[in-house]
Amino acid sequence: MSPKETYFRAGKIHYEVIERSKKLITPGASLLVIAQAIEKDIASYPEASLAFPVNLQLNNEVHYSPLPGDTRTISKEDIIKVDIGVHVEGYIADGAYTIALNKDYQDMVDFTEKVLRETLTGLKPGMKVSEIGRRLDVHMKDSPYKIIKNLMGHQVQRWDLHSKKSVFVYESDSPHTLEPGEAFAIEIFITDGAGFIKSSAHAVIYALKKSLIPMRDMRLRQLCKTIYEKRRHLPFTERYVVEHLKYSKIDFANLKRSGNIMEYPILVEVPGSKIAQFEDIIYVDEDRVSITTKV
Incomplete structure (x- = not known):
């Protein structure tokens, strides 16, 4: 397949996985069981793999x-943000949705979904990336969020x-x-909080650094090699190392101590606030801009 075809294949798989995952989001459901079910679903496609750890983000996280x-x-x-990544031969589909179990926040969730949908409508090749931020500014101007x-x-x-290229969520002078x-x-x-996220002291998501420090431990060298062969520098978790690669928690702890992995800290808004998230992948063609993660 061409790169374009592969992006769209990853997007179709992503869409199907996303739609099935929504049935898993119920009061009392275990985050671990949900993540494992999503991972199993992705693994049912022979050509697909997890692009990054399944993010199950409650409330202000x-x-x-x-x-x-x-x-x-x-x-x-709670409200929960579900962010899932799929790749096919390294070509990535990345998308997220939010479910409000507490219906007091349904308006914020609906607003966030509507803002993203309308912002992505009518994009064209050659447009400045900053047009996306400009559109978001218009939507947020009179919003309570x-x-x-x-x-x-x-x-x-x-x-x-x-x-x-970064895509700022406000109008910028990006060229x-x-x-x-x-x-x-x-x-x-989009949040009812401060509108600014901070890093916490804890991380559960990691990635291999692009330049590795030499290690004497043969087992650690093999672990790094396996991660690179399967993921390159895409993110992973301790659970990926333990459940999928069948290494021990001690092996993972030693990998952390080796200095060869980057940490992505858990991010938090102000206590008591809630955050809604929506996300899609767009692909720029010669004559149009399409969403790969929608069917």
């Missing part, structure tokens, strides 16, 4: 993925989840344009 033995569950007071301005969309390339052959993850996070 971003970038949380279940740990081995995780006991967290969804309550009827705030868009989180220090989280943004990003270009994706083969094996590269966060590539060269970049939407060029044929490019793909972008357009994501927005």
Whole structure:
């Protein structure tokens, strides 16, 4: 398949997985069981793999993925953001949705979905990337909610989840344009909080550094080699190392101590706030801009 065809194949698989995953989101459901079910669903497609850990983000959290033995569950007071990534031969489909189990937040969820849908409508090749931010500014002008301005969309390339061009969620002076052959993850996070996200002291998502420190331990060298062969520099979790690669928690702890992996901290808004997230991949063709993650 061509790169374009592969992006769209990944997008179709992603759409099907996303739609089935929505049935898993119920009060009392285990985050770990949900993540494992989504991973199993992706693995049922011979050509597809997980592009990054399944993010199951409650309330004011971003970038949380279940740990081995995780006991967290969804309550009827929560809203949950489900962010799933699929790749086919390194070509990535990345998308997210939000479900409000607490219906007091349904308006914010519906608003976020509507804003993304309308922002992506009518994009054209050659447009400035900053047009996306300008449209978002218009939507947010009279809104009771705030868009989180220090989280943004990003270009994706083969094996590269966060590539060269950033997509700011407000109007900027970015010189970049939407060029044929490019793909972008357009994501927005809208909140009733401060509109600014901060890093917590904890991380559960990691990636191999592009330049590795030499290691004497043969087992650690093999672990790094296996991760690279399967994921290049795409993110992973401790649970991936333990459940999928069949290494031990001690092996993972030693890998962390080796200095060869980057950490992506859990991000948090102000306590008591809620965040809604929606995201899709757009592909820029010669004559149109299409959403790969919608059918």
